[in-house]
Amino acid sequence: MKVHALTSAGKGTIWSLGMIACALVAEPASTDIVWAVVAMLILASTASRFSVPLSSIAFTAAAGAGALIASLATSQFTLAGIVVISALLAIFGVVESARVAVAARLAEAEMQEKSEVVSMLLREFEEGQADWLWQIDTRRRLKSVSPRLAFALGKEPGQIDGQSFLQLISGNGWKTGQFPQSLHDLADKLKRKENFSNLTVKVSIAGQNRWWELSGTPIVDDMGNYQGFRGVGSDVTEQRESSEKIEYLARYDTLTHLPNRRMLNEALGEALKYSADWRSRCACLMIDLDRFKAVNDSLGHLVGDKMLGEVAARLKPLVREGEVCGRLGGDEFAVVIRDASDRDRIERLSHAIIERLSEPYEIENQILYVGASVGSAFGPRDGGTVEELLRNADLALYRAKDEGGGVHREYEPSLHANAEEKRQLEHSLRHALERNEMHLQYQPVVDANSEEIVSFEALIRWHSAEHGFVSPAKFIPLAEDTRLIVPIGTWVMQEACREAAVHWPEHVKVNVNVSPEQLLEPDFAATVVRALSHSGLEPKRLEIEVTESIFMRDAGIARKALEQCMALGCSIALDDFGTGYSSLGYLRKLKFSTIKVDRSFVQGAAQQSPESLAIIRAVVAMAESLNMTTTAEGVENADEAALIRRLGCTKIQGYHFGRPMPLEDVRRILGRHDTADRLKSA
Known part of the structure; x- marks a missing residue:
């Protein structure tokens, strides 16, 4: 670029010397003619060489300098002013044209880079292991089927191009009309032409149920006409099964497969709400095994765990619809009864639980015996919240245990008074020695x-x-x-x-x-x-x-x-x-x-x-x-x-x-x- 600029400056100098020579040896009018030719050359250089602005500026400056000297030498001051203004305008024009050209080239390069990045991402997306692009027309038929989508459907791209998208993912439900609710939700979104994101849909592929997560947006042309849907999808079956397993572990006891404390609390909360809505009453039965600790201490926790599994198996057949039996922890179980209007049912169930759990257990070729005690509380009479009802049922259970076990006892308000007295006594007892309240x-x-x-x-x-x-x-x-x-x-x-x-x-x-x-x-x-x-x-x-x-x-x-x-x-x-x-x-x-x-x-x-x-x-x-x-x-x-x-x-x-x-x-x-x-x- 420097060599090109020096060459252009040399050319401008030659024209300058020519104009000065004409001014010295020829008539003054010849200077005007030469300047007109030089001005035309400056204009051509400015228009054609904006990509190399340094060369155009060098030529314009050299030629302009010669024209200025020639016009001054012939006392053509008006021409001198025209030369100066023309040269400056030419130089500013070259600079502005070059700036615009450079900005355009930079923008073009940036767009080219972005285009390459997008192409690369789309290529990786298409070649990915779980995700795919999908596109349907106005009749909800697939078009431009990607290889990954075809693989997810268990078909070749040519086999499914132009097929109904909903039919392909509904399996046998398309013939029977029995669709999962999630498929109904997808169909509604497509029908109403609504955007949707991360919609989890249960699909049937080759007779196997899978879970897909779909996102989509409607396609419209420049005139605003609806052209179909385009979106992305992925198979989230493993994630769904994992989350379902986590949810199961969060709500069920892994040893007995009964509902755990969290699920029992939820069931009891729903039972209390049902009682409030229908002005009925619910019940909570707390069950504790008698002499279970002796089994754990003498035979080990493995035998104890097997016994707890047997206890759960004996409890399940005793409960009816609307009753939830679960394990609170250790050897403590509970039964939540949503509708406890039949008081005799509570008594019969309690005695059935005690009788069934007191029967001998045969575990690892050993005959074992444990008993059971039951405490019950009725909501909302004995407690308007889950915590109160559980606490009062527990107090009734303590009373049954204090009486030797193997019996059922209902909650009475005096039990709470006794528990409160015991709590206050414990608080005072902790400070009795330091207060010198003890004597012999x-x-x-x-x-x-x-x-x-x-x-x-x-x-x-x-x-x-x-x-x-x-x-x-x-x-x-x-x-x-x-x-x-x-x-x-x-x-x-x-x-x-x-x-x-x-x-x-x-x-x-x-x-x-x-x-x-x-x-x-x-x-x-x-x-x-x-x-x-x-x-x-x-x-x-x-x-x-x-x-x-x-x-x-x-x-x-x-x-x-x-x-x-x-x-x-x-x-x-x-x-x-x-x-x-x-x-x-x-x-x-x-x-x-x-x-x-x-x-x-x-x-x-x-x-x-x-x-x-x-x-x-x-x-x-x-x-x-x-x-x-x-x-x-x-x-x-x-x-x-x-x-x-x-x-x-x-x-x-x-x-x-x-x-x-x-x-x-x-x-x-x-x-x-x-x-x-x-x-x-x-």
Whole structure:
């Protein structure tokens, strides 16, 4: 371009020298003629060489300069002005023409690039694995069939070109007239000539159901006339099946294939709405298996899962249309009844569930037995929301379980009051120790023959600032359920040991009750060691009382903890013997120092019950053979004390010898006995 511009400048210079020569040697008029020729050349250069503006500018500038000099030399000032203006206009014209030409070339190049990109994308789209283009005419017949569309239809492009699009994708439904709703929706869109996007349509291809996702827009010509439809489509069968599977997993229990908690909540919400619309009532039945945990613990979760599957299979035939049976979680199931106007139906269904689920199960060549408890609540009477109805049905189930299981109980408002009271008690119980609301009372245990005090049993009492005196029968089970019994039991152990070490004679022991929850703590033995070391109490003066329930859970952990305490020198008493499972295997597994006979047998023996008398004699004989002592509980008068003495019990505990008493009374009694002992020795 630079060489071309220099050449053009040289040509313009030659013409300039010619005009100057004419001005110097010829007449002035000849200058006008030469300028006219040069002006014509400048115009030609400007018009023909706008693509190389630098050359045109160089030629115009060189030629214009010569014409200007020649006109000035001949004093043709008017011509000089015309030369200057012409040259400038020519130069500006060249620049503007070149700018327009360059912009047009750039736009053309950009359009060419875009066209190549679009072509490439369309080619990749056509050759893709799942997507295709489709186009139909005004009669809804396919045209310009793409290879991918033909492949999706299982045909060759030539076979389906000109065929009815709806007929091809409707399968046998075209003959029977039975179309999926999604096909009706597609036909309506095409009929109304509406744009649509991501419309999921169920199609039938070669007898197989598939799911397509279609988008389309109507085609119109320049005059606005409808020419058909054009769009894109893709096969989304796998995505649809995957989403349906996810939806199934979100609404059904994978173990039992019953509706899960989410679907039960939805069914209960619909049942409540139905009740409100028709002024009827619905019902929710909560079902819990009895003794299922023992199956899981003894045989493993695999057997437990198979049993839950069998439970589900037994429940399904019991429900009718309009009733939804599902699994809430664990071994808890529920039945939602939309129309519960027949009250007898609820009762019959509950008893049928209990009876059917209580039948024996044969799993992996083993015969297993579990029971079932049922709690029910009616909506909207017992709750206007799903949460309230589920909560109240659960409260009714708790009542059925508390009564021993195997029964059906309906919700009563008092159950909610009891639950609320329990919640408030739990809240207060969590702060009872830090508020110093707990204290200990002690009940004496005497020698059956000499009636001398041999020990005191420490009994915890709670006087709440909010609830007043709370019975141990009420707050001890609550403390065990919430595991608050662990810190409470630790406090009892420390206080009882400190009191016995500081204020009691050396021959008097202290008995401390220990919950199974405490024995399951890995550092229970360390807790006992700390209580003994901080108080200075000799281990032989501490007797730990446990019940048979410690062997119902992790018996190995409980036995190990008690053996560690025995190794320290503490003695172990088995409390309430005869009221639980009363397995003699416990006595073989762990060497107890004392067996405490429950008060119910003592009262029965006082009434000359042969069974109670036989049981006490058997326990005494067994204890003597095992080198254990026996303590009879609940002795309330002298006749019962004499009877127990004749039956051979070693120690006696009961109101006849003293009720649970505060520290001051214990110290006074022990002080009086200590004084009497000193007088006797003197």
